[in-house]
Amino acid sequence: MNFARLVDRRPELTPDEMVQAMTPPPRFESARFETYIPNPDEPSQAQAVRDCSGFVERVNAASAGGSWLRGIFGGKKKQAEGKRGLYLDGGFGVGKTHLLASLWHATEGLKSYGTFVEITNLVGALGFAETVRRLSEHRLLAIDEFELDDPGDTMLVTQLIAKLTDAGVHVAATSNTLPDKLGEGRFAAVDFLREIHAMSERFGVVRVDGPDYRHRGLPEAPPPTSDEELSRLAEATDGSTFDDFDALCGYLAGLHPSKYGRLVDDITAVHLSGVRAAPDQDVALRLVALADRLYDRAIPVRVSGEPLSALFTEEMLQGGYRKKYLRAISRLTALSRDLTRS
Structure with a gap:
């Protein structure tokens, strides 16, 4: 047969197709905060919806407010609400990707969405400087399945996030690993602790608990x-x-x-x-x-x-x-x- x-x-x-394709995948085209159904036995899920909604409001407000609000939100505040990054941490099957896609859909203006491997490949195709130039024009970069599997990716992603957040881009990510624990058990993460910790400082962590x-x-x-x-x-x-x-x-x-x-x-x-x-x-x-x-x-x-x-x-x-x-x-x-x- x-x-x-x-x-x-x-x-x-092509590189242009990669940029144009940076949207949520078909399964999550209709994902919205309203369609996320929190598990009543897991209060962190309902709280995650509120935290993500609040993050979107800050992204849209900062973009609308121009440089004045950018200065406020881009300062050295240590509170999660002042950071340009939102990090959804939790086990698999708790709806983190649904929340990330909902966040992307609710953000106004230019925005991009990709898996970790798609982001690193975009840098490989466009070059670091061109990737920074293109994505710096966006209000939001959403990264699904965030993970650091080797030292090269560690350096690449930490530098990219630093450049983009310094340029005023907000970054939201999902992962099964807390940002300061990325890379553990996979390579000599101790050699890159400074870079990993510097990146994690840019994120406010939102925990999403529950069964699959x-x-x-x-x-x-x-x-x-x-x-x-x-x-x-x-x-x-x-x-x-x-x-x-x-x-x-x-x-x-x-x-x-x-x-x-x-x-x-x-x-x-x-x-x-x-x-x-x-x-x-x-x-x-x-x-x-x-x-x-x-x-x-x-x-x-x-x-x-x-x-x-x-x-x-x-x-x-x-x-x-x-x-x-x-x-x-x-x-x-x-x-x-x-x-x-x-």
């Missing part, structure tokens, strides 16, 4: 199918793709993660045969990035082989990237359940 395959796609993005909403009261993910059944289901699903898991992992190694979103654009469902645990950390992190882009676009997933919960080894789940891997499992499980219900 001739199936459409992800490995046959050749996604490309994607699985509250819902059944477990469906078990893997047989290869034959997977092939039949892929053939019956218009606009879907069918790939061998190992072949896809090999293909992703040669594709920059910033292109993973374009890779799965316009796909209705993804079918993967022979799923097994990622053989090493590099492969695992690419799978995390792919899972995030599939989730952004609400693209269902069906597999054969091992269950999606077995994508990452116990050793990986106990290491420095634990939160990333758990988020990927949570999102992929939700996507596999979506396809079963459809």
Whole structure:
């Protein structure tokens, strides 16, 4: 059978397309503060909505007020409400991305939204100075899935945030790690503590607690199918793709993660045969990035082989990237359940 395959796609993005694409992904196009449903058992969630709404009001007021209000809000106030940065910290599945997208939608004027890897790739494509020039014209930069995975990214992002906030740009970010703990367990973060702490001083931290909403009261993910059944289901699903898991992992190694979103654009469902645990950390992190882009676009997933919960080894789940891997499992499980219900 001739199936459409992800490995046959050749996604490309020009620098201008990267800038134009800096908006919330399709799943969060309609996200608003009013549509965020706080868990009544977690008061921090309702408080986070209030804190984000207040931050937006300050962003819009500072922009409308020009240099006079910029001077007020750009001073050395240590209170969270005086800082140009808002940092949503909490576990996966508590709605941080929904809040970030809502914040972006409520901000007036020029603004940009991207994942951490999309931001770093933009700098790689445009150059640091040109990225600063373009984004300095914006009122807000929203960064989803903020993480520092290596020393180069640490230096790059801290410098970018410093330049943008000094230019009057407000920055909002989500992460599973407090800003002064970024990089812990992944590289020699002690060598970069000054840079990390300098960056964290620019953010007011808003905690969002609670269980993973994607699985509250819902059944477990469906078990893997047989290869034959997977092939039949892929053939019956218009606009879907069918790939061998190992072949896809090999293909992703040669594709920059910033292109993973374009890779799965316009796909209705993804079918993967022979799923097994990622053989090493590099492969695992690419799978995390792919899972995030599939989730952004609400693209269902069906597999054969091992269950999606077995994508990452116990050793990986106990290491420095634990939160990333758990988020990927949570999102992929939700996507596999979506396809079963459809």
